[in-house]
Amino acid sequence: MKVAIIGGGPAGCAAAYTLQKNQIDFEIFEAADEVGGRTKQLHRDDGYNLGTGALFLMGGIYPRTMALLREMERKKQLVPWTGASELMDDDGSRYPVRLDSFFSFIKVPTLGLRDKLRIIGTGLRLFFAPSARNPFDGSQLARYDGDENLEDWSRANLGDKAFEYVMRPIMDFLYAVPLRELSTPFPKALMKQGHKIALSSPEGGIGQINEWFLDNVSPDRIHVSTPVEGLTREDQKWRVSYSGGSILVDKLIIATEAFIAANLLKAHLSEDAYRRLMSTHYTEYAHVAVGYDEDPWPDYPTDIVLPVGEGGVRNVGAMVLHGRRLPASVPNGAQMVGVYFNTPPLKDMSDDDIKEEAVKQVNAAFGQAQKPSFVHLFRYEKGLTIAKPGHYKILNKVHSLLPEGVELAGDYFSQAGVEAAVHSGEKAAKNLLRYRAQEF
Template identity: 45%
Template sequence: MKVAVVGGGPAGCVAAYTLRKLGHEPVLFETQDHVGGRTSQVQREGFNLGSGALFLMGGIYPHTNELLAELGRTGELVPWDADTQVLDDDGQRYRAKFDQVVSFLGMPVLSWRDKLRITAGVAKTFLSRGPRSCFDGAELAKWDTGDLDTWSRRVLGDRGTRYITEPYMGFLYAVPMSWLSPALFHAVLKQFHKLSLSVPKEGIGQISQWIVDATPHLELHLSTGAEKVAARPEGGYTLKAGGVSHEVDAIVMAPEPGVAADLLEGVAPDHSVRTLRECPYSDYAHVQVGYKTNPWPRFKASVALPASTPRAWGACVLQSHRHPSSVPPGGEGVGVYFYTPPLADMTDDEIVAAALDAITEVYGPAPHPDVVELFHYPRGLSIATPGHYARMDALHAQMPAGIHLAGDYFAHAGVEAAILSGERAARNAVAAAAGGGEG
């Protein structure tokens, strides 16, 4: 079976890899001149900048781990000891470790009463039933009731919410908690003991390249965006990409959902196209700032997170701590990741100026940087608003025969969600062709 795969982010690359593994013929189309999508690396004057994704999250990324083991790449992950400072509104700083939720209990700003309340909430969440996976939309849909702000205040109390949930989820999704479903944080608390952070030695962008390298005889069309899809009367589809028509038996559609909606107009039901188009995304910006000589060689913490959100930024990350090869020897890089709501009122120049101010606030004075790169996406991160998972999961059954959707948006942003969705789409394509329907 010949299957077109649209989109060379982790979801599309894994779909192509899985199709080949199952004995089929994938043809991968990617608009850009490289694979990786929002995990891609960008090289600037000796700095290896992440255009998007920063880290993998250990045991809560089981599909990613299995895949990397299968590719023989597990040994190429560099652990990241994410020493964290939580910054209070009054400038006080508290130490924690991002991958050890329990360490947040050590913050002196929390009273014994707060700590008891939080411990009881975490213990109850851990011991009672709840989502087993952090990135499987179908599973998360079962636990998607209300919004995260309300859920967290009920489970961890107001101060647990302010000093744990807000900095934590602010770093991951950079939107107000009332916008989000509680299911992901619920799942994280249930698996807090499995959390650990790591980064491939040349950055997250390496993962898609590793997958493509491990897919023998892959027909890969880079710099070739899919433009149009039409059903053929005799079955299968014609996919036009880069001005050329390709006849295929099935399609795995793995670009962001707005692009999938455009391509599926007139092919999939109107209401499904509308659901894809309305899939919620956050406006997202981060600024990568590079110094060829490290201005703060003795600064200990890797990550600074505001306790609540009076600041425009949601996280500052020292890149040499995250993965040493991201900066030239003796240099340092800082990623300043912005909180979504203020971005709507900021120009790109204001975002860069706010990033430089944030760096001075967190780390102290620095000379003029050698590299300043702004990454600003009007649709940066797929976010799971209440009801999101079930809405997205229902799309699979609404697709016409031979069209299979993949992408992180079936859960929420995250490499694990993308990899899981790509594997599933490929397996479903094969099962459907064999007469087994959706698997």
């Protein structure tokens, strides 16, 4: 059996790792000039290592990622991070919390006794209620997917204050969209399994995971700068065409973004399957890396500042001191702040507006600093996959509507997150292994 993997993000790389482990012949095609997708690193000549997208793994709620890292004997190379944070209220007040602990938010003084009791009561109810075992497994999430949106659920079950001071800051950082646009099965599973969260990253940044997955893959099977342009059926096989050539394979794993997969497969999909894939919602996203050759805040008490308040739209969801999160990502004595924007204000902001706002917010959060050494904007037209109410059900059905010999992988089957990608990539490869078992 020969397989083509299209897309070299964490989903495609996890699929490659799984096929390699099972001695399946495959080639992997990546459109960009290196693998990694939205987890790529950008190594600057002056020694800063910028994450173009993903920042951290989340421990026990990333079960397949952690299992594969353990299997590759790479888990011990993860750099742990406490995620010590502070909420920055509209009036300037600061409240310490930890990103890896929902219950640390209970101490926030804007919450009254009634709010705290509601959080504890809802937490306990969720703990005993059935939910997705893996919060990034789309088929498990689909079982609990209704019309409910996260804002309505949070206000009804946690109260308005906890919505503003607990749920909104966490979700603004993770997904940057109004909570009305998010479905509930993922955050509920997250609350239930909050005790398993442990933040970390490989020393070289999240992008290093892809290199680890491809460690034992011969370089002549990895085709970068090779966007796949067409897929045609030839007897029982698939012809994969790219600029300058084509190959014939038995099976396909398409691990691109949903809309690219839909268009590559358009001629081979039902109208229903195509529409389902195209319904995946990607949001505009921007973050800015602000670098300082001399750390202006060596003694700052926390690593993250999360702006909060009651109502209103905030431009920024989170600011992260990357030099604390991952010391090797900055030169000695330097600091780099990641400023993660919320999506709604971006539509009215130019690139220069975003950079200017980022520096202003950094000074407001951590204290006035010298002029930064660099300000690097990452702006994505389609940055994060967002699970709106009903999304998991719509996408989960797609697996059963695919042509024979085709598997899809990608974070969009649940929501943005390396675990979503890795889980789906591994699963796609395992499904193909089942075909092989049937063939013999």
